[in-house]
Amino acid sequence: MDQCGTEQGGVSPQPHVVAGLFTDLDELAAAVASANVEHVPLASPRSPFEARYLRIELGDGTSVETGELSLPHLTRAQFRKGIYQVGLIAGESPGLSWNGHAMDRSTALLFHGGSELQATAPGIDHCVGITFPEERLREVVAALTRRELDSAPETCRTARLDDGVRDALGGILHRAVEVARADGAAFDAPEARRALSQSLLSTVVRALDKLPRRPPDRERTLLSHSRIVGTAEECMRARLGEPLYVADLCLATGASERTLRSAFGNVYGMGPNRLLKLRRINQVRRELEHGGEHTLVSEVAQRHGFWDLGRFAGDYKRVVGESPSQTLRRARVALVA
Numbered sequence: 300m301d302q303c304g305t306e307q308g309g310v311s312p313q314p315h316v317v318a319g320l321f322t323d324l325d326e327l328a329a330a331v332a333s334a335n336v337e338h339v340p341l342a343s344p345r346s347p348f349e350a351r352y353l354r355i356e357l358g359d360g361t362s363v364e365t366g367e368l369s370l371p372h373l374t375r376a377q378f379r380k381g382i383y384q385v386g387l388i389a390g391e392s393p394g395l396s397w398n399g400h401a402m403d404r405s406t407a408l409l410f411h412g413g414s415e416l417q418a419t420a421p422g423i424d425h426c427v428g429i430t431f432p433e434e435r436l437r438e439v440v441a442a443l444t445r446r447e448l449d450s451a452p453e454t455c456r457t458a459r460l461d462d463g464v465r466d467a468l469g470g471i472l473h474r475a476v477e478v479a480r481a482d483g484a485a486f487d488a489p490e491a492r493r494a495l496s497q498s499l500l501s502t503v504v505r506a507l508d509k510l511p512r513r514p515p516d517r518e519r520t521l522l523s524h525s526r527i528v529g530t531a532e533e534c535m536r537a538r539l540g541e542p543l544y545v546a547d548l549c550l551a552t553g554a555s556e557r558t559l560r561s562a563f564g565n566v567y568g569m570g571p572n573r574l575l576k577l578r579r580i581n582q583v584r585r586e587l588e589h590g591g592e593h594t595l596v597s598e599v600a601q602r603h604g605f606w607d608l609g610r611f612a613g614d615y616k617r618v619v620g621e622s623p624s625q626t627l628r629r630a631r632v633a634l635v636a
Contacts, residue, residue, distance in 0.1 A: 364430070
């Protein structure tokens, strides 16, 4: 990953522009600064894919992050504490869903620190996130709009942008990213970073002024379903490496199987069984990628709950794009290279 940016008089301890091209979903997830991210592929790429990522650090905890990925996938992200992030799409992303909301260029989601993004991208995912320190955004919103942001940790609110706000915010972001890609030193000067930060802050406050004080019924339902799915995913993370089943998720969430299926359907567009299988395949892939001379595909697969090895091999290839034995072979070659 390329890093650039200098303060006057020497090398900056924290580069202001960080950019990279990735061909590995786990490496892409690790690059994101504002959240703990996991990407789960939905299908194997027809050709080697590249994902673009760029981050502009503006100081005082404010930043812009943008990414573009053209591989069908699910994304789960838990935002770090002490921030708000405004998430938008930056280009055509047909079928993209965030927390059950169909995303378009007039939709913005406001995530409070500790809340989760649950995204389904059937194709291109071109998004941008603007991160602000929690106290700063709350103070500015209160001063300019005479209203308070909801501080509940699980809060994720939806704002519809009018044409003026959408075009203003989109124009600022498009130009900032374009400049940063062309010249990583463009934001070395503190005044340049401060000017961009203020432009973003004032435009975002205009967007948040459109938030209804009480979420509409549909949004409240999606918030409830998002919390159920979030609790289920906490269970998955706590028992990483163990095969999990729908009954385990019902026990963890306190939801009936019917409610659980409805929640997963609304949030991810698929049932919990399919998501669990995708996660288990992803866990097998990670283990095989770190396999050695004594690693056996059959043992790894069975350890993750796959007892029909013939069906497992077919499912694995459809998602990963190669057979499990090919993944292990690549890992072994890398060890001796």
